[in-house]
Amino acid sequence: MTVIAGVVVETLPGLAAAVAKRLGALPGLSVRGDDGDRKIAAVFTGADGAALEALGEELLRADEAIVGVFPTLVGRDG
Amino acid sequence: MTMNRRELMETAAAAAALAAIGKLELPAHAAAPVPAAGADKWVKSVCRYCGTGCGLFVGVKDGKVVAVKGDKDNHNKGFLCLKGFLLPEIMSAPDRLLHPLIRKNDKLVPATWEEAMSLVASKFKAAIEKGGPDAVGFYGSGQALTEETYCANKLFKAGIRTNNIDGNPRLCMASAVGGYVTTFGKDEPMGCYDDIDHADVMLLVGSNAAEAHPILFQRIVRRKEAAKGTKIVVLDPRKTPTARIADLHISFTAGTDLAILNAIAHVLVKEGMVDEEFVKAHAAFGEGADANKTWEDYKAFLEAWTPEKAEEISGAKAADIRTCARWFGEKGKASLTMWTMGLNQRTKGVWANNLCHNLHLITGKIGLPGSSPLSLTGQPNACGGVRDGGALSHLLPYGRLVVNEKHRAEMEKLWGVPEGTIQPKPGLATVDLFRAVEDGKVKCLYIMCTNPGQSMPNVGRYRKALRREGAFVVVSEAFHPTRTSELADVVLPAALWAEKEGVYGCTERRYQLLEQSVKPSGEARPDFEILCDLAARLGHGKLLPFKTASDVWAELLTVCKGTAYDFSGMTRDRLKESHGLLWPLPTAGHPGTKRRYVKGDDPLVPADHPQRILFYGRPDRKAVVWLRPHQPAAEVPDAEYPLIYTTGRVIEHWHTGTMTRNCKELRHANAEAVVEMHPDDAKVLGVKNGDLAKVASRRGAETFKVRVIDGSRKGMVFVHMHDDKRLCNLPTNDAVDPISKQPEFKVCAVKVTKA
Numbered sequence: 001m002t003v004i005a006g007v008v009v010e011t012l013p014g015l016a017a018a019v020a021k022r023l024g025a026l027p028g029l030s031v032r033g034d035d036g037d038r039k040i041a042a043v044f045t046g047a048d049g050a051a052l053e054a055l056g057e058e059l060l061r062a063d064e065a066i067v068g069v070f071p072t073l074v075g076r077d078g
Numbered sequence: 079m080t081m082n083r084r085e086l087m088e089t090a091a092a093a094a095a096l097a098a099i100g101k102l103e104l105p106a107h108a109a110a111p112v113p114a115a116g117a118d119k120w121v122k123s124v125c126r127y128c129g130t131g132c133g134l135f136v137g138v139k140d141g142k143v144v145a146v147k148g149d150k151d152n153h154n155k156g157f158l159c160l161k162g163f164l165l166p167e168i169m170s171a172p173d174r175l176l177h178p179l180i181r182k183n184d185k186l187v188p189a190t191w192e193e194a195m196s197l198v199a200s201k202f203k204a205a206i207e208k209g210g211p212d213a214v215g216f217y218g219s220g221q222a223l224t225e226e227t228y229c230a231n232k233l234f235k236a237g238i239r240t241n242n243i244d245g246n247p248r249l250c251m252a253s254a255v256g257g258y259v260t261t262f263g264k265d266e267p268m269g270c271y272d273d274i275d276h277a278d279v280m281l282l283v284g285s286n287a288a289e290a291h292p293i294l295f296q297r298i299v300r301r302k303e304a305a306k307g308t309k310i311v312v313l314d315p316r317k318t319p320t321a322r323i324a325d326l327h328i329s330f331t332a333g334t335d336l337a338i339l340n341a342i343a344h345v346l347v348k349e350g351m352v353d354e355e356f357v358k359a360h361a362a363f364g365e366g367a368d369a370n371k372t373w374e375d376y377k378a379f380l381e382a383w384t385p386e387k388a389e390e391i392s393g394a395k396a397a398d399i400r401t402c403a404r405w406f407g408e409k410g411k412a413s414l415t416m417w418t419m420g421l422n423q424r425t426k427g428v429w430a431n432n433l434c435h436n437l438h439l440i441t442g443k444i445g446l447p448g449s450s451p452l453s454l455t456g457q458p459n460a461c462g463g464v465r466d467g468g469a470l471s472h473l474l475p476y477g478r479l480v481v482n483e484k485h486r487a488e489m490e491k492l493w494g495v496p497e498g499t500i501q502p503k504p505g506l507a508t509v510d511l512f513r514a515v516e517d518g519k520v521k522c523l524y525i526m527c528t529n530p531g532q533s534m535p536n537v538g539r540y541r542k543a544l545r546r547e548g549a550f551v552v553v554s555e556a557f558h559p560t561r562t563s564e565l566a567d568v569v570l571p572a573a574l575w576a577e578k579e580g581v582y583g584c585t586e587r588r589y590q591l592l593e594q595s596v597k598p599s600g601e602a603r604p605d606f607e608i609l610c611d612l613a614a615r616l617g618h619g620k621l622l623p624f625k626t627a628s629d630v631w632a633e634l635l636t637v638c639k640g641t642a643y644d645f646s647g648m649t650r651d652r653l654k655e656s657h658g659l660l661w662p663l664p665t666a667g668h669p670g671t672k673r674r675y676v677k678g679d680d681p682l683v684p685a686d687h688p689q690r691i692l693f694y695g696r697p698d699r700k701a702v703v704w705l706r707p708h709q710p711a712a713e714v715p716d717a718e719y720p721l722i723y724t725t726g727r728v729i730e731h732w733h734t735g736t737m738t739r740n741c742k743e744l745r746h747a748n749a750e751a752v753v754e755m756h757p758d759d760a761k762v763l764g765v766k767n768g769d770l771a772k773v774a775s776r777r778g779a780e781t782f783k784v785r786v787i788d789g790s791r792k793g794m795v796f797v798h799m800h801d802d803k804r805l806c807n808l809p810t811n812d813a814v815d816p817i818s819k820q821p822e823f824k825v826c827a828v829k830v831t832k833a
Contacts, residue, residue, distance in 0.1 A: 006092055006096075072094040
């Protein structure tokens with residue numbers, strides 16, 4: 001089973017594009033666009049809901065420019 | 079283009095995220111999740127949260143709820159929002175109440191069911207003996223199951239003989255009810271979710287569907303992407319996530335949208351976008367409480383409501399109002415209006431609802447695919463249980479009224495009680511009910527499945543009332559402590575969601591069965607059982623002789639029969655087989671009714687009716703276009719309290735947060751209420767992100783961290799309603815709409831100071 005979730009990553013003002021570049025290198029996360037300011041749309045793919053939660057915590061811990069990680073739609077495959 | 083399931087899911091997930099940030103790149107496909115693995119069995123149910131009513135299956139393993147998956151055969155097409163997806167976590171939450179509690183020496187201590195119920199019954203009996211039936215009251219919920227609410231309603235109105243039974247839909251949808259009843263004669267929308275798939279223009283008024291109704295928002299976004307040229311107009315003071323996808327966002331000073339709605343109607347009339355034939359056939363006109371005006375009177379009334387006048391009052395741009403009207407009124411286009419609390423939670427909420435209906439009636443854009451007014455409900459069973467079931471202080475089941483002698487007689491016959499049993503005077507609506515506790519007129523209050531100690535407006539006042547010396551408060555609740563259970567004299571552990579069986583009725587007249595998936599936790603019991611127990615102890619056991627919730631449903635099928643709500647063909651077996659059924663559904667074989675009042679769809683409209691529509695809710699078989707001028711909110715800013723204060727939802731949490739805070743993923747996401755304000759206001763106040771600010775009204779104050787965002791309207795501050803530590807309702811206004819008795823949560827005056 002795989003969890004697939006739409007995720008909004010919120011950054012400090014004006015840093016969406018820069019953060020999006022960094023996120024693009026992370027496994028399991030596919031950046032789909034940003035608002036040019038502080039919000040990034042991405043798709044997360046992982047083993048389960050716990051992995052999704054762990055990703056959010058890791059992003060918040062590791063990247064000072066990220067201020068929030070908000071799933072918008074969660075589904076399961078498999 | 080073909081896509082496999084995985085690709086479809088990824089596309090849908092991307093679309094949800096993109097829509098949330100205001101970037102639309104949706105495919106014309108909808109994705110359906112595949113069943114999750116790991117469960118021993120899957121039990122059909124409905125989401126516990128908002129009024130969208132998403133169908134789902136509960137995954138059970140070893141007697142525990144381990145997963146949920148969306149029902150792809152239901153209207154939500156298998157999708158769930160994050161809150162729904164995380165529902166399993168609420169079932170075994172650490173604050174689940176597993177045994178009764180009784181207050182002793184000012185502390186709540188464990189008790190047996192016998193001790194607790196004996197105490198409740200003795201206190202209620204004593205209060206009734208001393209002060210009469212109106213010395214007690216019941217405060218219910220749009221989250222309780224239909225069968226539970228019906229039992230409470232019958233016990234109090236026909237057993238105890240008081241109409242002091244109300245519920246939290248008074249706080250969320252009462253103005254929508256008032257709007258439907260005054261315009262169409264009967265409550266509940268005539269449209270349905272399918273209308274979203276046909277709409278060319280969608281007007282969202284006071285609705286942040288992206289956060290409050292995410293699955294419906296998905297459907298809105300899908301429609302916009304599938305049908306190029308679809309226009310979305312959002313009327314909202316705040317630049318919400320919903321507004322970010324709008325083709326036109328009309329921001330305005332909170333509380334002034336009646337001026338805007340009248341100005342839209344003004345343009346529709348002036349520019350010839352009305353349907354004279356439809357108006358002649360189907361519309362009456364009224365002012366005040368009577369349908370005593372004419373089409374000409376209405377047009378004369380609208381003369382003054384120019385877009386320029388609306389701009390002067392509301393701050394919205396006259397040009398934007400014209401654009402909105404032209405999109406809405408364009409011939410051949412389907413127009414759908416949706417609204418929620420921004421319109422309802424107002425002292426002119428019923429009038430505002432009337433004005434939305436007006437737009438559809440004068441253009442004839444009603445009762446056609448994609449053309450309808452459609453209020454979006456906040457709770458999963460506000461419609462089915464409390465509104466339709468008649469469990470408000472002025473109502474009886476299925477459109478009947480307490481003040482109507484014939485209706486009382488019908489219910490007395492159906493309930494098998496003597497003539498004159500049901501009291502002819504409406505009981506106390508919510509705010510008055512709590513004020514009666516405050517002044518000692520109501521001695522005992524039974525609160526079921528809701529959290530008024532956090533959710534009432536001006537909540538500090540009513541928290542004190544609930545702890546008043548001499549007041550006896552019973553709370554039936556799945557969780558403890560809540561901001562209400564902490565105030566109670568007795569707390570009864572209620573079974574939660576998948577632990578019991580019953581029916582939910584959502585926004586679009588869709589009734590759905592929640593089958594029991596697991597046994598209740600600890601000593602918890604379904605509210606249905608608790609109420610039957612209480613009835614027996616109060617000497618009214620014959621009124622509630624039911625053994626199961628199915629027994630209650632069988633009685634409900636007789637109570638609704640022959641009314642405008644007739645769902646008597648909706649047997650338990652049909653509910654079990656179906657993925658939701660829309661009433662009217664008066665016979666066993668009827669498929670249900672997508673569009674009410676429409677010939678060929680609604681079975682209550684005769685097949686030989688000469689017109690496509692019949693508004694049978696009113697004796698004159700017409701719907702009323704009301705002449706409703708703009709009037710200001712009950713409290714507007716002044717020199718002492720210069721800012722407007724408003725409250726609302728965020729996507730991660732729901733209502734008072736008793737459930738969503740039990741999901742670890744959500745606890746860390748936006749759980750703390752912050753005060754959002756415009757950068758200019760923050761500059762004037764000398765505050766920045768993260769500072770603490772005190773928000774004070776004439777009634778109360780609370781301190782919040784500051785969030786400065788450009789989405790806020792200058793002169794207005796916003797706080798979400800879900801935090802149990804920082805009570806957004808300490809400042810809110812408990813002034814009510816004179817028709818619906820719904821409080822004005824959405825507008826009051828505050829001052830904000832750096833804390």
